[in-house]
Amino acid sequence: MKVYINGRLLDEKNAKISVFDHGLLYGDGVFEGIRVYHNKVFTLQRHIDRLYRSAKAIALEIAMTPEEIMQAVIKTCKANGIQNGYVRLIVTRGVGTLGLNPYLCKESQVIIIAAGIQLYPVELYEEGLSIITVGTMRNHPEAINPRIKSLNYLNNVLAKIEALNSGVMECVMLNPQGYVAEASGDNIFAVRDGVLRTPPVWCGALEGITREVVMELARDLGYMVEEDVLTRYDLYTADEVFLTGTAAEIIGVGVIDKRPIGTGRPGPVTLQLAERFKAYTKEEGTPIT
Numbered sequence: 001m002k003v004y005i006n007g008r009l010l011d012e013k014n015a016k017i018s019v020f021d022h023g024l025l026y027g028d029g030v031f032e033g034i035r036v037y038h039n040k041v042f043t044l045q046r047h048i049d050r051l052y053r054s055a056k057a058i059a060l061e062i063a064m065t066p067e068e069i070m071q072a073v074i075k076t077c078k079a080n081g082i083q084n085g086y087v088r089l090i091v092t093r094g095v096g097t098l099g100l101n102p103y104l105c106k107e108s109q110v111i112i113i114a115a116g117i118q119l120y121p122v123e124l125y126e127e128g129l130s131i132i133t134v135g136t137m138r139n140h141p142e143a144i145n146p147r148i149k150s151l152n153y154l155n156n157v158l159a160k161i162e163a164l165n166s167g168v169m170e171c172v173m174l175n176p177q178g179y180v181a182e183a184s185g186d187n188i189f190a191v192r193d194g195v196l197r198t199p200p201v202w203c204g205a206l207e208g209i210t211r212e213v214v215m216e217l218a219r220d221l222g223y224m225v226e227e228d229v230l231t232r233y234d235l236y237t238a239d240e241v242f243l244t245g246t247a248a249e250i251i252g253v254g255v256i257d258k259r260p261i262g263t264g265r266p267g268p269v270t271l272q273l274a275e276r277f278k279a280y281t282k283e284e285g286t287p288i289t
């Protein structure tokens with residue numbers, strides 16, 4: 001495997017960064033997870049836009065232009081012969097001192113890894129995921145705003161630990177007001193009477209690209225889609241609940257807190273959207289040429 005670091009494609013074993021990089025010392029940096037389908041990078045422009053917004057929010061100047069980063073992503077996929085896979089694009093604050101001061105860091109570091117991913121076993125897409133609500137709440141927007149896709153994922157890691165320790169793979173995270181925010185690594189939708197509802201980002205959700213695409217595709221299919229404040233009541237009483245994310249794509253939730261959602265299996269709206277999404281992955285994308 002070849003890994004891109006600051007303009008160079010290095011063999012995996014030589015792909016190393018400094019222990020003084022603030023990405024490692026403080027989780028100071030931003031990232032994106034991007035899919036490659038059918039030899040095309042899916043929704044690349046949207047990911048790059050979000051990356052730059054995340055960087056801006058943490059006052060991190062990326063030492064490359066968006067166009068240069070897009071070309072670097074394509075180059076890395078090409079060098080690894082990736083036709084279907086997953087790209088991890090990371091920008092760290094760079095090498096600094098042992099103190100917190102980000103302004104003492106030299107240049108930001110851009111790292112791109114192109115590989116594969118399978119988040120959930122295929123059976124779960126047919127059977128539905130079991131999840132629980134966890135006690136770890138989503139970060140307060142005035143702490144680390146959940147809209148920032150930062151390298152500091154401890155909030156999500158702690159939630160994931162709670163889920164895994166309870167024997168499930170994902171969880172519902174609430175915000176400090178007790179409203180539904182999202183899952184530890186995915187956005188969440190509830191469907192009732194044919195209307196799709198997902199928490200607005202101010203409730204503590206990442207501006208998920210898959211969330212955005214699903215909202216667009218659902219509207220095109222004639223569904224009403226609302227960004228609305230949700231409580232657990234709305235999840236428990238929904239006909240269907242599903243999660244969206246770059247790695248997970250669209251996965252139905254069968255059970256939340258041991259309560260069956262609808263029939264307890266992925267419902268027709270979830271399955272229809274998953275099918276439409278799959279078709280869309282053939283239509284959309286920046287060719288790897």
Ligand code: PMP
Pocket residue numbers: 033156182183184185186187205206207208209210211244245246247
């Ligand atoms: N929320 C969180 C916390 C995430 O980490 C992710 C990405 N894995 C998502 C939502 C989904 O976002 P996207 O569709 O852009 O992958």
